[in-house]
Amino acid sequence: MRAVSNRSGIDAVDRDRLDELMRSAQAGDSVAYARLLAAIAPLIRRTIRRQRQLMPAADVEDIVQETLLSVHAVRATYDANRPFLPWLMAILRNRMVDGTRRYARLSAHEIAVDPLPETFADEDTNTMVERHDRAAVVRRAVRDLPKRQRVAVEMLKLQELSLKEAASASGMSISALKVAVHRGMKGLRARLRGEA
Amino acid sequence: MTQGTDDLIRRLAHSGAQVRPLASPSRRTLFWLAVSLPYVAAIVLLMSPRPGLIEKLSELRFQVEQLAALATAVSAAMASFCAIVPGRPRWPLLIPLLPLAVWLGSLGQGCIETWLAYGAEGLRLRPDLICFPAIAMVGAVPAAAMVVMLRRGAPLYPRATIALGALAAAALGNFGLRLFHTQDASLMVLVWQFGSVALMSALASRAGRRLINWQATVRKLGIPKTGGESTTYG
Numbered sequence: 306m307r308a309v310s311n312r313s314g315i316d317a318v319d320r321d322r323l324d325e326l327m328r329s330a331q332a333g334d335s336v337a338y339a340r341l342l343a344a345i346a347p348l349i350r351r352t353i354r355r356q357r358q359l360m361p362a363a364d365v366e367d368i369v370q371e372t373l374l375s376v377h378a379v380r381a382t383y384d385a386n387r388p389f390l391p392w393l394m395a396i397l398r399n400r401m402v403d404g405t406r407r408y409a410r411l412s413a414h415e416i417a418v419d420p421l422p423e424t425f426a427d428e429d430t431n432t433m434v435e436r437h438d439r440a441a442v443v444r445r446a447v448r449d450l451p452k453r454q455r456v457a458v459e460m461l462k463l464q465e466l467s468l469k470e471a472a473s474a475s476g477m478s479i480s481a482l483k484v485a486v487h488r489g490m491k492g493l494r495a496r497l498r499g500e501a
Numbered sequence: 502m503t504q505g506t507d508d509l510i511r512r513l514a515h516s517g518a519q520v521r522p523l524a525s526p527s528r529r530t531l532f533w534l535a536v537s538l539p540y541v542a543a544i545v546l547l548m549s550p551r552p553g554l555i556e557k558l559s560e561l562r563f564q565v566e567q568l569a570a571l572a573t574a575v576s577a578a579m580a581s582f583c584a585i586v587p588g589r590p591r592w593p594l595l596i597p598l599l600p601l602a603v604w605l606g607s608l609g610q611g612c613i614e615t616w617l618a619y620g621a622e623g624l625r626l627r628p629d630l631i632c633f634p635a636i637a638m639v640g641a642v643p644a645a646a647m648v649v650m651l652r653r654g655a656p657l658y659p660r661a662t663i664a665l666g667a668l669a670a671a672a673l674g675n676f677g678l679r680l681f682h683t684q685d686a687s688l689m690v691l692v693w694q695f696g697s698v699a700l701m702s703a704l705a706s707r708a709g710r711r712l713i714n715w716q717a718t719v720r721k722l723g724i725p726k727t728g729g730e731s732t733t734y735g
Contacts, residue, residue, distance in 0.1 A: 333519030342510040346503075370509050370726040374719045377513045379655040381520040382586050395587035399657050403715060464725055474723035 319344075323389045331380060342373060349373070349397055357405060368404040372397050446496040447489075453477065454489030461486045505727040512724055526582035526593075529650060533578050537643035537670075541677040544639050548681040562607060563685070569604035570676040573597055577669035578647065584662040585654025585713075594661060597668060608695060611687025624688050632693040635682060637701070640674025651713055660709035667705030671698040 323344065329337035349372050353365050375396050383392050447458055460471035461482065468479045477485065524532070557563050577597040583589050615623040647666040656662070675694050684690060705712075 330517055331520055331522055333517070335514050335517050338517040339510060339514035342513055343507075346506055346510060350503075366503065366506060367726065369506055371715070371719070373506070373509060373513060374722065374724065374726065375655070375715055377517065377724070378718045378722055379587070380517075381523050381653065382655050383522065384525070384586070385522060387588060392588035395589075395657065396655060399587075399655075400715065460725070466725075470720070470723070474725065 320388060320390055323393075324385075327380075327383055327389045328385045331383060331385065342376075345376070345393060346373065349393075352394075352397060353401060356401065360405075364404065368400055371404060372400045375400055442497070443493075446493050449496065450489050450492055453481070453485045454492060457482050457485035458489040458493065462490070508727045509724070512727075516722075516724065523586070523653060526579050526586065529582045530575060530579045533582075533643070533646055533650060533669075534575070536646045537673055540642040541639055541673060545677050545680045551681050551683045554680065557685075562611060563679075565607045566604060566690070567676060567679060569600045569607060570672050570679075572600035573604060574643075574669045574672035574676060576600055577665045577672060581647065581651060581662050581665035581669060582654070584658050584665065585651055585656065587655050587657060594658075594665065597665065601668075605691075605695065608687050608691040612691060615687060626688060626692060629684055629689055629693040631682070632678065632684075633697040633700070635678050636671055636674035636694065636697045638674070639677040640670040640701070643673050644670035648712060652718075654713075656713035656715055656718055659713045660706045663709035663712050664702050664706035668698065668702040671701040674698075 323341065326337045326341035326344070330341050346369060349369050350365060353360070353368050357365065376393065379396070383389065447455055447463075450458060456475050457471070457477070460466045460475060461468070466474065468482055471477075471482055472479050475482070523529070551557065576599070580594045580597055583593040584591075612624065644667065647670055648663075651662060651666055675698050678694065679690075684693070
């Protein structure tokens with residue numbers, strides 16, 4: 306007979322399984338770790354949605370990722386003799402408070418406006434600007450770049466990391482990053498002109 | 502939208518090497534004391550222990566205040582190490598209030614006794630500005646060791662955690678100070694020494710979020726968030 310579910314919607318069997326997976330993950334078992342993260346991601350998402358019902362999906366996903374990164378960063382603090390879920394939920398609550406605070410701060414500085422009218426009726430006069438403005442077009446162009454250039458552009462231009470941080474995160478040298486981002490931006494310009 | 506999260510999970514799992522679990526708060530407190538006490542002893546010897554220290558150690562009030570300062574240091578260290586472990590109860594964060602109350606009570610009682618014996622004249626406050634830098638000097642290594650150790654944990658309550666860590670280091674600093682600084686008037690100790698400890702703890706609390714925070718903890722990983730509209734670090 307399965308144990309009664311608790312508020313998190315996880316029953317005792319699953320809780321024991323999570324404890325076991327976390328213990329294995331701490332011991333360096335990457336398969337167990339992948340299973341654990343895959344199991345807790347929906348749980349985290351569900352908890353945020355339940356407690357922050359008005360939060361946009363993108364912000365919910367943002368907190369899910371921040372929580373996963375936090376779990377990864379402080380996984381050494383998990384005590385194998387204690388249950389995993391309270392440990393996870395303490396991190397999640399903490400990250401939710403941060404996320405909500407940031408969301409509220411950003412919302413306070415944003416003003417909803419109606420789409421601006423076109424300045425000219427002729428479609429050709431607006432086509433290029435509109436296309437370049439569309440984040441999807443830029444994202445696709447970045448995605449189509451060769452891998453090293455894409456990584457360099459994403460880290461240095463989109464995430465605005467320093468060269469040192471990007472080098473540490475990507476494993477590329479600083480000079481290689483400089484070359485890659487230069488070529489990447491050149492490639493992006495060419496692709497976006499082509500789109501236009 | 503969850504595609505980015507799935508990518509992140511793959512990358513986290515890939516970089517999930519074996520980690521050494523953090524020791525329990527009590528073991529970490531012992532380790533912190535093992536690092537800090539020899540330094541405090543070295544400073545006391547370097548500054549020369551106060552004259553008549555042996556006789557002073559046999560005085561009940563001095564014993565109570567020194568033991569209370571030491572107990573404050575130990576319990577505050579333990580509390581700060583508890584504060585960085587997710588899922589632990591929060592009540593241990595209040596334990597340092599007990600020895601702190603004993604310490605403050607003993608100093609307060611000393612002030613009242615002096616007032617009863619000598620009147621307002623006995624409670625004259627003179628400047629003793631050396632206390633703050635001296636406590637900072639004796640508490641420097643304990644404080645540095647504390648910050649290094651706290652950064653290995655989860656920054657759940659940065660301000661309270663750092664305030665407790667600073668209280669531990671400053672209380673230990675004051676414990677050492679009284680072994681070489683000949684100032685025993687209760688009001689002077691209360692204002693200049695206990696006051697310095699309280700001030701250091703309050704100032705450290707203000708710097709809590711700068712010293713330990715999730716952004717820095719996650720940035721150390723070098724793994725950015727992925728997917729969706731956002732591609733920034735946590």
